[in-house]
Amino acid sequence: MKIIFEGTPELIRQEAAALLGFKDEPVLVEVPGAEPAHPDYVAEKIPAKDAPIKLAPGSTVVIQNNTPATPPIPTATPVVPTAPAKTYTLDDLITAAAPLLDAGKFDEMTALTRKYGADSFMAIKESDFGSVAADLRALGAKL
Numbered sequence: 001m002k003i004i005f006e007g008t009p010e011l012i013r014q015e016a017a018a019l020l021g022f023k024d025e026p027v028l029v030e031v032p033g034a035e036p037a038h039p040d041y042v043a044e045k046i047p048a049k050d051a052p053i054k055l056a057p058g059s060t061v062v063i064q065n066n067t068p069a070t071p072p073i074p075t076a077t078p079v080v081p082t083a084p085a086k087t088y089t090l091d092d093l094i095t096a097a098a099p100l101l102d103a104g105k106f107d108e109m110t111a112l113t114r115k116y117g118a119d120s121f122m123a124i125k126e127s128d129f130g131s132v133a134a135d136l137r138a139l140g141a142k143l
Helices: 009-020 090-102 106-115 126-138
Strands: 002-006 060-064
């Protein structure tokens, strides 16, 4: 919480005293080795916890609450948009497989096509293209 007083030093002292609920006369406290206190700035007794606040006529007090607001708790699970699954063509798969074949991964490629019940990429079912793409990525293909 931030409290801002505006006005002359005397008016500010009065506003602060009224806000804090000071009822007794100010008490001047002397500190050894310090310069004498200015008469406008004196220590006062701490008011009772529930003391009423009385402001001087014509005074202004601005109270700002600087504590962050608690974010509202969502009542429903938000819907997170998802991108549609990428579809692959036979050309995409063959283009991705070519560097693997060039790197000598013939056995891995043969095992991959057989995994999907085919003897070559040309015989892989279109419904399996997404899974084949994932397997190619696992082998190091760029898709």
